[in-house]
Amino acid sequence: MQAILATLGYVTSPDRRKVLMIRRDTRPDDIHYGYYNGLGGKLEPGEDVVTGMRREIREESGLESLSVELAGTISWPGFGRNGENWFGFLFRVPAWSGTPLAGNDEGSLHWMDIADVLAGKLPMWESDRHFLPLVFADEPRPFHGVMPFADGKAQSWSFS
Template sequence: MQAIIATLGYVLSPDRRQVLMLRRDTRPDDLHYGLYNGLGGKLEPGEDVVTGMRREIHEESGLECGTVELAGTVSWPGFGRSGENWFGFIFRIPTWTGEPKRNCPEGTLIWTDLADILAGRVPMWESDHHFLSLVFAPEPRVFHGVMPFKDRRAQSWRVS
């Protein structure tokens, strides 16, 4: 399977009660328009996933990552706008320096209560809740999941 390799990171507040989320609200043609998401994007040629994650966090938020923890991976066959396959490395970023940007080209950065995210009170991809409970588990373990998409909807979820 050929796939677009990407990163998705969740920056935690110092007390770990909030997550810096990106509300995708700048481009109405954005596949994620109107939804909240973590920060991240596609890897550039020659980048490893941690370097790519650090770059994306800095580009989108202005923050410099301290600790970058691998939470897991998700394969999203058929996720892309034209049915492309995506493969994502999911990270927690519990330590960082700097102040979040006021202007991000992808949308608005918002500190969001983790409890609201986990309870489904934040507009996001419906399917994200399958893996976010693993990312923010009290005793997290690295997970690997597969979530096939069709017509922009998750068809199933398997995790190991």
């Protein structure tokens, strides 16, 4: 399978009760428009996934990632606007320096309660509710999942 390689990171507050999220609210043609999401994006040629995650965090939030922990991986066949396959490396970022920006070209940044995120109180991809409990588990273990998409909706979810 050919796929677009991407990172998705969750910067947590020092007490680990909040997570910095982007509300995609700048471009109405964005497939993520109106949704809250972690920070991240496509890997650049010649870039390893940790370097790519740190770059995306810096570009999108202005923060420097001091600690980056692999939460897991997800294969998203058919996720893209035109049915492209995506493969994501998900990270927790518990240690960082700097002051987050108010927003960027893709949206505004907000510190959100992790409990609210897990309870589904934010507009998000419905499918995120399947894997976010694994990302924010009290005793997290790396997971590797697959979530096929069709017509903009997750069709199933499995992981090991």
